[in-house]
Amino acid sequence: MKSDFSPYVPRPATLVAKNTLSEYVTLFEFAQDSGKTLAHRPGQFIQVSVYGVGEAPFSVSSPPQSDHHHFELAVRRTGSVTNALHNLQTGSKVGIRGPYGSYFPMQKFVGQDLLFVAGGLGYIPIRSVLYYMLRHREEYGDIILLVGTRHPGERIFTDQLEEISRRSDVHVLETVDMPDENWQGNVGVITTLFPKIRINPENTNVAMIGPPVMYRFVIDECAKLGIPQERIYVSLERRMKCGLGKCGHCQINGINCCTDGPVFCYTKIANLPEAF
């Protein structure tokens, strides 16, 4: 049995739609050729293959879909695989493996408030969690979404963010580090949004994803608000090559980001110097 099964063999999927989100970021919608749902959980990643170019890990950006087999990835054009993805036409095929890794504990969040902190491309995986919660809105308490970007030109999912911010049951705050002449909103790093929010520390969970430099500062802000460490969740980026806890590339001190992560409760990594 085990002889001819290999976890390295990808499954085929087809590119159904491509939408430009910013100069470098594109949203890709794929459908699994098997017709089966991806069955991922918010925060998990998959390995995407463009045969002949290579394979790279991406967090799934869409929420779990139990009713159909499409899923979305938002990808920044930065290396060989991401460039190859950007050059694909709709109808092209890719290979996928996974989903892999840990995920946000959606069951644990039931009945509680959630504070999302998304820095830059960190919004991509956050989106999976957020839309899952919006779909089951009545099961969760207050939702606050903080989004920080370097330039207004790097903002992604702007239409959807505007749509969400019009809802009365989600509080959305956005900021940019370096505004241009048209920017009307907040200016400053993401922590400058913290004085503008009111949360109940007894009942609030935090889900944060952003560039490594962001975490320490946001965690400090959370501490000031009185949110205990065991209710802070982060997702970390590493270069997972195998996704199976073997190849060693994604090691954070003694743990593997691909199998122990990418989503961690802060208490699990607070003592790991290599985490951020």
Added chain:
Amino acid sequence: MVAYIVYLQQIPELLRKWSSSHDVYVPTRVEDHFYEFRPWQEKMHIAWDYDLAYSPLKVFFMPPREDLIHFDLHNYTASPVIKKTRQLLFGVHPYDIKAINQLDQLMGMDGIDVNYQNLRDNTVIFGLEPARLAETAFWAGVDAARVDFGFDLFWTRISPGAFLVRVGSAQGEEMLKMGSSMTSATAAEKEAARRIHLRTAARADKQSFGFTWTQVPEFMNKFYSRKLYWREKAKTCLSCGSCNLVCPTCYCFDIQDETDDHLKTGKRYRQWDGCMLEGFARIAGGLNFRPNAWERYRHRYMRKGKYIYDRIGELGCVGCGRCVKACTAKIANPREVFREIREAIKNEV
């Protein structure tokens, strides 16, 4: 344990029989002081007294480069590539068996690595009591002077012309009995083998580090933040990755694609990688989580002295001394690092 006596002159006949069903590898001298496991051939000189094989034996279970899948770019299909070569490694020292035992555990964790497992399942290991000890070896210090499992047979040369062969598996015994008239070992012969082992172990003890290895993980943990020490140690590191390549317990790899000239078919393969190499922890966009040589050097020793221990309860170092030999800058030396850290911590208290 069941044991037999095999005479030197019986061995060629056995090797001939074994090689009909297995690719047989034996230690042999390739240059002055260099030994390697090479395919056995008739009349080949087997280096029974070799001190260390230059290449680690992981080459037999995780080849330096190995195909994982073959794909077709036209219809976008892929199929697994899994090798099941039947191999016999004859003459493996205990520290190398221990390294393989560790790989068995690590490659079997969080889902089995099928490529490793299939080669491993098809490999027979005949251990050999070392007759000599490499200058750089310190295996007695890390509990690798003897192994109790991980071999099918274990050979000890009890006289110039005779071996005592302990049985480690039914398959090993079966293969031994392919030879004509094997005699069971007497109690005296078993005692002779035991004494030879004790003598070897005593010699090896002199090249150990003088304290029990179980203290190492704690020292390493305490010393992680001593940047000055790590910077100083790695000052001359060339980031060449030689220590990774020759290490019998290093198993990190990279995955790459390759296509034919017509872009119709291709293969995805894995090849050995090394945490000492500059780009090992780099992610998309160029951010590198271990940009400096000293951080990578520290990571490697943390892995050997702490992280692997946290997973399997043993140091990720079997004391073979290969890295000590291979390091051009002469800074790879786990015995020295563990010892220095222990001294430093002892003097602080």
